[in-house]
Amino acid sequence: MVWNFQFNLPTSIEFGNGTVKHVGKRAKELGGTMALILTDKGLAKTGVLEKVTCAFDQEGIHYLVYDEVTPNPKDVDCQKAYQQYKDKNIDLLVGLGGGSSMDTAKAIGTLLTHGGELRERYGVNLLEQEITPLICIPTTSGTGSEVTTGSVITDTDTKQKEAILDIRIAPKLAILDPELTLSLPRSLTAATGMDALTHAIEAYTSNISQPISDGLSLYSIELIAKYLPQAVENGNNLEARRNMLVASLIAGMAFDNADLGAVHAMAEPLGGLYDTPHGVANAIFLPYVFENNIPSDPEKHAEIALKLGARPGQSPEETALEGVRLLKELANHIGIPSFSSLSDVNPDDFPFLAEGAFKHLCTNTNSRKLTYDDYLKLFQSAYEEETMTSI
Known part of the structure; x- marks a missing residue:
């Protein structure tokens, strides 16, 4: 154990049954007007995604849904998504799902604010500014990515997992609603x-x-x-x-x-x-x-x-x-x-x-x-x- 230390928690946390219904209001507080929701096809077919989109509809926040997230997210998929959405005036990201959705959202946020290739950002403290504001809504109890300052991405050339590690990649808000995990297989x-x-x-x-x-x-x-x-x-x-x-x-x-x-x-x-x-x-x-x-x-x-x-x-x-x-x-x-x-x-x-x-x-x-x-x-x-x- 070390006794000279810092403890960082740059993410605000909202925990409790039903808290997902607050995401629209919280998005508005973060200045969001056009959100990109990143999730997987399995969740997109459930009522979990609908809870988020309904909350956005109630607050008049526009949104797009990217439901192509896969386990162990890959660099090529993140780059493709970035190209798809970079001109859509995205000013808020939502990572909805497990660690893969949240890590993908962090990677997309990095590309939206820095451009270029993800591999240019692998390492520690290589970001020049904060990523696009991010809200993470976990539907699994595992990764903790909703409060971490890293994004793990598979490099398809080297077949190795790489990480972007920087406090500037941290989500602005984590909404943890236990009811969203009830459908987890x-x-x-x-x-x-x-x-x-x-x-x-x-x-x-x-x-x-x-x-x-x-x-x-x-x-x-x-x-x-x-x-x-x-x-x-x-x-x-x-x-x-x-x-x-x-x-x-x-x-x-x-x-x-x-x-x-x-x-x-x-x-x-x-x-x-x-x-x-x-x-x-x-x-x-x-x-x-x-x-x-x-x-x-x-x-x-x-x-x-x-x-x-x-x-x-x-x-x-x-x-x-x-x-x-x-x-x-x-x-x-x-x-x-x-x-x-x-x-x-x-x-x-x-x-x-x-x-x-x-x-x-x-x-x-x-x-x-x-x-x-x-x-x-x-x-x-x-x-x-x-x-x-x-x-």
């Missing part, structure tokens, strides 16, 4: 929930963690351990949905200030190469990285294990190791597939994946120093795990 509930858990654990164990992020991370872990299985078992459980949305939110606040670690360093090359869902990739690698990192701080890893349900009264090392088992059991219980069961995975690609992980920015903030060979072993260990059984 079982598999997505599981995967996005494990994404949020990974954020909380990696923020807590990061080598630049700090007191505020630590407090948020631990509470997020506690909430997820209790409510994720309930949300998967019964998607209409509003209490579970509400608590999972809070957990995802505060995990996002935590990792945006404390950064992440080797789980993300491994998951993002996997997603870039195979288009693997990000939450699934995180869930697969989390137990292996967690176990590998225990020697860096047994006490912190033991605290996490206790939040997950480990028995008290053991040594920190013993408790932390029980945490490894609990992480695997949780993933198994909610139906996360094993690494080896993913159809596209080829062990011949592990050197490429290990190289991508080793070069990833999150390697620098992992709690334990890792080499290329360490990553290669972690990919191999995860692949050798027996296939998990879905519920």
Whole structure:
């Protein structure tokens, strides 16, 4: 933990059942007159999108809908959307959906205000001005992108995920309405929930963690351990949905200030190469990285294990190791597939994946120093795990 720190939260947050109905008024407060709503085709066919457009209609705000967002958003799609809308006088963006919709909105906002190519902005603090004002409305409980200062985009040339990291990319407002998550399918509930858990654990164990992020991370872990299985078992459980949305939110606040670690360093090359869902990739690698990192701080890893349900009264090392088992059991219980069961995975690609992980920015903030060979072993260990059984 570091004791000289800053904690940034540039995004205003509005949380509660039914809060999506306020989006029209909030858009007007931000000066919006022509909004571009970015979402996916699945949501566009539901009443979720209609709730946003009705709120805009009530306030007389014009809008266009881009419903071509795909998982693991790609640079070419963002560039195409920018060309489509750059002359439409867009002065407000709405990212409606999961992390892909919100990251796409951030990328489009960057292009609308900076022009050029996205690859010119990959890196840290390379923006010259704030992006087009952005409202994020998450419909999953996973990425925390509604309060983060980054956008992750797949570079189709290199097959690697790249990031635009800058406080100028942060959403102006996050509207979190638990009722919007009730329609989330079982598999997505599981995967996005494990994404949020990974954020909380990696923020807590990061080598630049700090007191505020630590407090948020631990509470997020506690909430997820209790409510994720309930949300998967019964998607209409509003209490579970509400608590999972809070957990995802505060995990996002935590990792945006404390950064992440080797789980993300491994998951993002996997997603870039195979288009693997990000939450699934995180869930697969989390137990292996967690176990590998225990020697860096047994006490912190033991605290996490206790939040997950480990028995008290053991040594920190013993408790932390029980945490490894609990992480695997949780993933198994909610139906996360094993690494080896993913159809596209080829062990011949592990050197490429290990190289991508080793070069990833999150390697620098992992709690334990890792080499290329360490990553290669972690990919191999995860692949050798027996296939998990879905519920």
